[in-house]
Amino acid sequence: MTSAAHAAQPSSGLVIELYTQPNQRPSLRASLAQTQLQRLEAWRKSGLLSSYRLLFTRYADAGQWDAMEVLTFPDAAALGRWKTVEAATPAGLAPEAASLVSKIVTTPQSTIAGSGASSKEDASQVFLVVPYHVHAPLPDYKDYLRPIDLQFDALMKSHDLNGYEIHFSTYPIDRPWQSLILLRYHDDEALAMREDSMARVRAGLAGNPAFLKVTSDKKAVRDEAGPAVADELGEGGY
Numbered sequence: 074m075t076s077a078a079h080a081a082q083p084s085s086g087l088v089i090e091l092y093t094q095p096n097q098r099p100s101l102r103a104s105l106a107q108t109q110l111q112r113l114e115a116w117r118k119s120g121l122l123s124s125y126r127l128l129f130t131r132y133a134d135a136g137q138w139d140a141m142e143v144l145t146f147p148d149a150a151a152l153g154r155w156k157t158v159e160a161a162t163p164a165g166l167a168p169e170a171a172s173l174v175s176k177i178v179t180t181p182q183s184t185i186a187g188s189g190a191s192s193k194e195d196a197s198q199v200f201l202v203v204p205y206h207v208h209a210p211l212p213d214y215k216d217y218l219r220p221i222d223l224q225f226d227a228l229m230k231s232h233d234l235n236g237y238e239i240h241f242s243t244y245p246i247d248r249p250w251q252s253l254i255l256l257r258y259h260d261d262e263a264l265a266m267r268e269d270s271m272a273r274v275r276a277g278l279a280g281n282p283a284f285l286k287v288t289s290d291k292k293a294v295r296d297e298a299g300p301a302v303a304d305e306l307g308e309g310g311y
Contacts, residue, residue, distance in 0.1 A: 084123070084184045085152045086145040088240060088253060089164045090138035092176035098139055102129050102306070104170040105140055110307045112165060113142070121154060123147040126255075128200055128303040137301055138178070141202065143240070143255070145184060152181075181243040182253070185211075186218055189229060189236015189257060197260040198235050200305065201267070204250030204298040211241055214252065217294050220284040225256075227274040233263045250298060264302070 093101045105127060116122045126143040133139075142164065146152040158165050164177050207214055218239060228234040235257040245251040258264040278284040287294070 084145050085149055085243075086143065086182055086184060086240070087152075087155070088180045088182050089142040089144065090178040090180075090249075091140040091142070091164065091166075091174050092178075093139050093173050094175055095133045097173045097175075098133055101139060101170060101173040104167070104173060105129065106306045108167045109142075109165075109170055112167060113144075116158075116165075120147065121151055121158075123151075127306045128202065129306055131199075131302045131304060134301070137299065141303065143238075178249060180248055180250070180253075182240045183243060185215060185239050185241050186222060187236065187238040188222075188226065189234065191236070191257075195235050195257070198305070199258050199261055199264050200303040201256040201258060201264060201300055202303055203254045203256065203300040205252040205254070205295040206298060207241075207245065207251035207295045209294050214241065214294065217287050217291075220278075220281065220287045223278060223281065223284060224271075224274050227277060228270060231270065231274070232259055233266070233270045235259055252295065 091101070110127060113122065113125045113127060117125060122144055124145040126141075128141040128143070130137060130139055144155075144165075146155070155165075162168075163171060164174075164179065166174065209217065225234060225237045229236065237257060238255040240253040240255075242248050242251050242253075258267070263270070275284075275288070
């Protein structure tokens with residue numbers, strides 16, 4: 074990500090979850106790494122996309138996605154032009170990759186917050202992708218997130234996180250998630266120490282009334298669904 078400062082204006086995009094059979098995971102990963110990254114980068118260079126991520130889960134897991142495209146468009150008109158891509162190639166996949174996919178779930182979304190620039194030095198980072206069912210309208214959820222950002226910013230200062238992104242479903246009714254948080258842990262050790270680092274940061278924020286309020290109200294605002302550990306294919310197009 075070339076620049077992922079806290080977004081003043083949400084950006085339009087799509088999160089595309091790809092599912093395959095367990096025995097097809099190696100073939101799908103290879104196809105995405107060899108071909109799909111080139112396609113995404115070409116769309117970024119042409120101006121259709123402003124950025125993209127292509128993730129692949131570390132573990133085969135029933136009911137969990139195998140690969141995920143996180144696509145951001147420069148404006149609503151560019152998002153509208155994606156229909157031409159979809160008409161010819163569902164999810165923008167080359168025929169080989171499409172033949173390996175058993176299910177596609179596409180969620181129109183906006184990136185409502187985030188921080189942390191990507192660089193080639195992030196090769197050891199690992200993603201924790203956390204979906205949430207949200208029980209509040211977007212304006213209230215944004216208010217809820219402001220103190221949560223303090224927690225993520227503290228984890229970045231301690232070098233546990235390289236960065237994070239928060240996405241919100243444009244049409245949240247009956248979707249697999251309403252909010253999706255991508256946490257970019259510095260490395261496997263930082264991810265393994267997640268609970269300890271979170272406890273340390275929360276202790277440091279214990280004197281912040283706004284943070285204490287959201288931690289006490291979180292069950293009323295959102296419920297966490299099943300997270301996924303994933304790696305980024307390529308360096309990301311940001």
